[in-house]
Amino acid sequence: MRGGLCESAHRGAVAVCDADGALVLALGDVERPIFPRSAVKVLQALPLVESGAADQLGLGDEEIAIACASHNGEPRHTAVVERMLARAGLDLGALECGTQWPTREAVQRQMAAAGIQPDALNNNCSGKHAGFLCVACRMSGGVDLRRYAKGYVGAEHPVMRAVAAALQAATGFDLSRASRGTDGCSIPTYAIPLRHLALAFARVGTGVGLSAGHAAAAKRLRSAVARHPFMVGGTDRFDTRVMETVGERVFCKVGAEAVFCAALPERGLGVAIKIDDGNNARAAEVAMAATIEALLDLDDADATFMRGLSDLTLRNWNGIEVGALRATDALRDPLRGAR
Amino acid sequence: MRGGLCESAHRGAVAVCDADGALVLALGDVERPIFPRSAVKVLQALPLVESGAADQLGLGDEEIAIACASHNGEPRHTAVVERMLARAGLDLGALECGTQWPTREAVQRQMAAAGIQPDALNNNCSGKHAGFLCVACRMSGGVDLRRYAKGYVGAEHPVMRAVAAALQAATGFDLSRASRGTDGCSIPTYAIPLRHLALAFARVGTGVGLSAGHAAAAKRLRSAVARHPFMVGGTDRFDTRVMETVGERVFCKVGAEAVFCAALPERGLGVAIKIDDGNNARAAEVAMAATIEALLDLDDADATFMRGLSDLTLRNWNGIEVGALRATDALRDPLRGAR
Numbered sequence: 138m139r140g141g142l143c144e145s146a147h148r149g150a151v152a153v154c155d156a157d158g159a160l161v162l163a164l165g166d167v168e169r170p171i172f173p174r175s176a177v178k179v180l181q182a183l184p185l186v187e188s189g190a191a192d193q194l195g196l197g198d199e200e201i202a203i204a205c206a207s208h209n210g211e212p213r214h215t216a217v218v219e220r221m222l223a224r225a226g227l228d229l230g231a232l233e234c235g236t237q238w239p240t241r242e243a244v245q246r247q248m249a250a251a252g253i254q255p256d257a258l259n260n261n262c263s264g265k266h267a268g269f270l271c272v273a274c275r276m277s278g279g280v281d282l283r284r285y286a287k288g289y290v291g292a293e294h295p296v297m298r299a300v301a302a303a304l305q306a307a308t309g310f311d312l313s314r315a316s317r318g319t320d321g322c323s324i325p326t327y328a329i330p331l332r333h334l335a336l337a338f339a340r341v342g343t344g345v346g347l348s349a350g351h352a353a354a355a356k357r358l359r360s361a362v363a364r365h366p367f368m369v370g371g372t373d374r375f376d377t378r379v380m381e382t383v384g385e386r387v388f389c390k391v392g393a394e395a396v397f398c399a400a401l402p403e404r405g406l407g408v409a410i411k412i413d414d415g416n417n418a419r420a421a422e423v424a425m426a427a428t429i430e431a432l433l434d435l436d437d438a439d440a441t442f443m444r445g446l447s448d449l450t451l452r453n454w455n456g457i458e459v460g461a462l463r464a465t466d467a468l469r470d471p472l473r474g475a476r
Numbered sequence: 477m478r479g480g481l482c483e484s485a486h487r488g489a490v491a492v493c494d495a496d497g498a499l500v501l502a503l504g505d506v507e508r509p510i511f512p513r514s515a516v517k518v519l520q521a522l523p524l525v526e527s528g529a530a531d532q533l534g535l536g537d538e539e540i541a542i543a544c545a546s547h548n549g550e551p552r553h554t555a556v557v558e559r560m561l562a563r564a565g566l567d568l569g570a571l572e573c574g575t576q577w578p579t580r581e582a583v584q585r586q587m588a589a590a591g592i593q594p595d596a597l598n599n600n601c602s603g604k605h606a607g608f609l610c611v612a613c614r615m616s617g618g619v620d621l622r623r624y625a626k627g628y629v630g631a632e633h634p635v636m637r638a639v640a641a642a643l644q645a646a647t648g649f650d651l652s653r654a655s656r657g658t659d660g661c662s663i664p665t666y667a668i669p670l671r672h673l674a675l676a677f678a679r680v681g682t683g684v685g686l687s688a689g690h691a692a693a694a695k696r697l698r699s700a701v702a703r704h705p706f707m708v709g710g711t712d713r714f715d716t717r718v719m720e721t722v723g724e725r726v727f728c729k730v731g732a733e734a735v736f737c738a739a740l741p742e743r744g745l746g747v748a749i750k751i752d753d754g755n756n757a758r759a760a761e762v763a764m765a766a767t768i769e770a771l772l773d774l775d776d777a778d779a780t781f782m783r784g785l786s787d788l789t790l791r792n793w794n795g796i797e798v799g800a801l802r803a804t805d806a807l808r809d810p811l812r813g814a815r
Binding site: 139140141142144145146147170171172233234235236237238242245246247248249250252260316317318319320321322323326328394395413414415416420453454455456457458459460 | 478479480481483484485486509510511572573574575576577581584585586587588589591599655656657658659660661662665667733734751752753754755759792793794795796797798799
């Protein structure tokens with residue numbers, strides 16, 4: 138909103154599902170397969186715990202949390218990823234996610250001011266990839282780990298097969314008939330309907346419909362993230378701020394191109410959102426904030442916090458109020474109905 | 477596009493007009509008033525030349541070009557703005573646009589590495605504001621310039637009245653009945669239908685329908701920008717690249733929230749585009765590139781260059797091809813018809 142007009146607008150779809158697959162709410166097309174990108178990192182991290190890799194390597198909560206992360210590449214993040222790799226006897230040379238300047242401009246400037254160039258540790262997916270390498274370590278048996286792990290991002294590598302199997306089991310969607318794309322960090326991404334993504338997150342939040350191993354893994358992953366929400370995002374990030382405030386009542390995870398998934402364990406619900414135009418910061422996040430606010434019974438402080446993420450005042454370079462960013466009634470009204 | 481699917485999509489509207497106001501092409505709603513933001517800086521710069529301020533202060537082509545700019549705040553830009561202010565006997569303390577880190581991350585990192593903090597000169601609008609201050613200098617008569625110029629961003633200040641009058645004259649749209657918002661740099665922005673914006677740019681390209689003073693000013697502004705396209709954008713910027721390549725055959729200017737205007741003088745046409753969701757980099761620019769490519773008779777090299785801006789391969793952090801960004805047939809087909 139600016140000057141009393143709607144200046145720009147975002148459209149999308151929202152699915153809210155219970156763990157039995159019943160759709161509690163469907164706005165827009167929830168059957169069209171979409172690439173979930175990083176929104177499903179918690180599902181991709183299930184093998185890390187379920188395989189026994191995390192226990193074998195003695196990973197702590199920070200390492201387990203960062204395996205689910207799209208982090209800012211801040212020093213606290215890169216240190217944990219480096220430590221995780223060291224536990225598997227590896228270093229950043231084993232990462233196949235590519236080098237990336239951290240997305241947050243302030244982090245880039247801090248690095249530039251310190252004369253630091255980015256490496257694969259700064260890639261927002263480096264924690265997930267370190268997790269994959271820990272799985273490779275577990276699977277490799279007596280074979281040389283570096284040789285075994287090489288090409289782990291490929292769809293046919295045993296690590297990526299285990300990741301795809303976990304994704305298929307949680308979503309209940311047959312990936313053999315799914316369109317496959319390549320993600321920003323080079324691993325496969327499979328097109329899955331929002332309805333199935335919401336189902337997977339209802340399962341992650343409740344354990345219902347998962348194998349005993351995956352259910353225990355999901356619980357441990359959620360618990361680790363709840364203890365270290367900074368690890369999954371970082372300074373000023375939506376996921377981090379929400380989980381720091383609301384705690385274990387929400388597990389939420391953003392993905393590229395405005396895919397956003399969440400588990401609301403106390404409601405037994407999973408949420409999956411896709412904004413058509415791919416805008417995360419001012420569309421997927423706003424929609425997710427409105428959804429959490431509507432579906433959870435929050436106290437006043439938490440409700441005010443969430444409302445601050447779905448109904449924002451916009452200020453210009455001089456700090457003058459120039460407009461607003463808000464979830465529309467087209468989203469809020471049906472959410473109230475799903476409450 | 478990713479993995480054979482359309483991953484994200486952008487919608488919008490396009491108006492193409494001749495200088496008599498005839499609509500050559502209308503896609504989407506071209507009558508809905510939208511805030512043109514920085515896309516109309518060339519219209520806002522008409523008083524700088526028409527008032528005699530540019531001549532009085534001996535402004536050269538670089539200064540005149542940067543008055544139409546949303547620049548990157550690179551050293552070449554800030555030096556020209558500083559010089560322009562000095563010609564009016566002012567310095568950056570007179571700028572009321574606010575302080576902004578340059579939008580381009582690489583420029584931010586260069587500044588951070590050199591230990592430089594941003595100031596108002598780095599604001600992408602600083603050239604436009606320096607132009608306003610030059611107009612204030614011309615208008616101020618014997619009055620102390622700093623006192624006269626103070627509050628020049630206000631809608632009722634004589635400078636901003638002259639700017640609004642030029643905008644109204646060029647667009648033929650009655651601003652007294654327009655919604656008014658505040659722009660990022662604190663000046664008023666008036667909601668104007670795309671059809672009127674396209675008309676204004678047809679007039680800027682031809683002089684038809686403008687006063688003799690505005691027509692001469694428009695010609696000088698276009699010519700200055702054609703000689704110094706770096707000044708209106710900078711390194712790796714769409715406007716700069718297009719005008720460096722195609723020269724005076726196109727005058728194009730992007731604005732915040734995915735508004736994009738262009739004059740195509742040899743066709744006597746003006747173009748105005750608004751993408752609903754406000755995405756510039758991968759929607760407004762792609763649509764403008766497809767429009768220029770369709771409406772101008774380009775040689776093979778220029779056509780290939782323009783096609784490279786409307787049909788792009790996307791690569792990930794490892795340089796692997798992961799998808800494509802392209803203008804759809806829903807845009808290209810009607811443009812072919814308008815040729």
